[in-house]
Amino acid sequence: MAVSDALRSTAAVTTKDPAPDKPPNKIRQALPQYAAVSPFFILFAIFGAFPVFFSVWLSFHAWDGIGTMKWVGLEQYSYLLTDPTFWKSITNTLLIWVLSTVPMLLLALVIANALHNATRFRSFYRIAYFIPNITSVVAVTMVFGSIFSNNFGLLNAFLQSIGLDKIEWLSQPWGIKVAIATIVAWRWTGYNAIIFLAGLQAISSDIYEAAKVDGASPSQTFWRITVPLLRPVILFTAVTSTIGGLQIFTESQVLFGSSGAIGGPGDGGLTIVSYLYDNAFGSNQFGYGAAIGWALFILIVLFSIINWRLIGGNDDERITKRAARRVQRRIAAEQVAADNAAKEHADAH
Numbered sequence: 001m002a003v004s005d006a007l008r009s010t011a012a013v014t015t016k017d018p019a020p021d022k023p024p025n026k027i028r029q030a031l032p033q034y035a036a037v038s039p040f041f042i043l044f045a046i047f048g049a050f051p052v053f054f055s056v057w058l059s060f061h062a063w064d065g066i067g068t069m070k071w072v073g074l075e076q077y078s079y080l081l082t083d084p085t086f087w088k089s090i091t092n093t094l095l096i097w098v099l100s101t102v103p104m105l106l107l108a109l110v111i112a113n114a115l116h117n118a119t120r121f122r123s124f125y126r127i128a129y130f131i132p133n134i135t136s137v138v139a140v141t142m143v144f145g146s147i148f149s150n151n152f153g154l155l156n157a158f159l160q161s162i163g164l165d166k167i168e169w170l171s172q173p174w175g176i177k178v179a180i181a182t183i184v185a186w187r188w189t190g191y192n193a194i195i196f197l198a199g200l201q202a203i204s205s206d207i208y209e210a211a212k213v214d215g216a217s218p219s220q221t222f223w224r225i226t227v228p229l230l231r232p233v234i235l236f237t238a239v240t241s242t243i244g245g246l247q248i249f250t251e252s253q254v255l256f257g258s259s260g261a262i263g264g265p266g267d268g269g270l271t272i273v274s275y276l277y278d279n280a281f282g283s284n285q286f287g288y289g290a291a292i293g294w295a296l297f298i299l300i301v302l303f304s305i306i307n308w309r310l311i312g313g314n315d316d317e318r319i320t321k322r323a324a325r326r327v328q329r330r331i332a333a334e335q336v337a338a339d340n341a342a343k344e345h346a347d348a349h
Contacts, residue, residue, distance in 0.1 A: 059290035069287075076291035086292065088267060089275040090299070092177065096271065097245035099181035104189050105237060109230075111189070112196030113222065126197070129190030141183055141254040145170070148179040170255065173268030180251045180269055188244070192237045199233035200226070235311040242303045246296065249273035272296050 059076055061069040080086055115125055132140070147154045148169040156166035169175035203226070211221050227234070252269035256262060262278050263270025272292065280289025 055290045055293060058287055059294055061287045063286050064284040065286050072287070076288050077295075079288070080291050080295055085267070085270070086272075086275060086295075089263075089270045089272045092173075092263070092267070092269065093246055093248060093271045096177050096181050096184070096248060096269075097242070099177060100184040100188075101238075101241045101245050104185040105192060105234070105241065107185070108189050108192035108237070109196050109227075109234075111193040112200055113226070115193065115197050116200040126194060129193050131190070132187050133191040135187070137187070137250045138254055140187060141251050144179065144183045144186070145255050148175070148182075171265050173266045176252075176255075176264050176268035179255070180248065183251050184245065184248065188241065192241070195237055196230065196233060199230045203229050231311060235307065238307045238311055239304050242307055243300055246300050246303065247273050249277065253277070272299075 058069075060071060060073055062072050062076075063069040111129060115122060115129075118125065146152075150156070150166070150168045150170055153169065155169065160166055167175060169179050207225060207229075208221060211225055216224070248271045252263060252271055252274050256264040256269055261267065262274050262282070273296070276289050276292040276296070279285045279292060
């Protein structure tokens with residue numbers, strides 16, 4: 001009897017469901033993946049995140065780069081608002097940005113449209129227009145410096161060959177701005193043209209065929225079909241061109257860096273980044289340089305928002321507002337017509 005009880009208990013133990021396995025540790029399983037991507041995050045934290053946060057902290061201190069840091073609070077920013085040289089650098093940067101960005105985007109759009117309709121040597125033209133973007137900025141600036149040279153420049157030689165007086169491009173504030181804007185436009189026009197070309201190739205050909213059947217002219221097709229459909233691409237190029245245009249530095253540094261005045265005669269080429277560089281690494285005022293950098297960041301954000309509101313935005317919201325305005329105009333017109341009819345009826349009786 002005892003043997004049978006022991007056998008039954010043994011069978012019960014053997015038939016009992018085994019204990020569930022312990023769930024695997026997800027963190028331990030993911031350790032190899034985290035280890036594989038950790039070098040990027042470590043390098044980003046050291047060379048990316050830390051400098052950004054340190055610059056914020058530095059902007060509230062006066063520091064020459066060697067001695068102890070002195071807390072000054074908002075004094076750097078309050079002085080920044082009353083610094084005439086800083087405001088002059090903003091004015092110069094905005095003027096150079098307008099002189100370079102507006103013609104550059106218009107010319108890039110025209111070039112992209114021509115490349116899109118080209119039938120021969122299309123790849124050659126794409127490469128040719130993109131080469132200036134990958135050329136060294138220093139080399140390009142030196143070449144254009146010789147072109148705009150006051151005494152022996154190719155541009156002045158051309159002006160004199162057609163009977164005009166030479167212009168001291170690199171000695172007058174407006175000439176300096178034109179020279180820098182030309183360098184920027186020459187370098188980035190091809191890049192933006194390739195971006196526009198990619199957007200043009202994404203537009204269905206059926207739309208153009210329908211417009212052609214409806215009798216739309218090439219200009220009407222371009223302005224009423226191509227440009228509206230390219231609005232996201234135009235927004236991208238406008239924002240990136242704004243960010244790059246407000247950070248101009250190399251051109252003025254190469255042209256005038258060895259002359260003692262980083263902005264050239266009359267500070268005509270003094271940009272925001274040039275002024276930041278001069279204060280931080282020329283005068284060893286690293287705190288004030290950090291404050292200028294964050295002021296530039298705010299300016300870039302502000303202009304990016306303006307570009308977004310003017311060019312981009314919510315398409316559904318735009319369509320809704322446009323339809324609402326159309327309905328309001330129709331209601332107003334019907335109300336005016338009804339009032340006029342009632343007045344005429346009253347006058348007749």
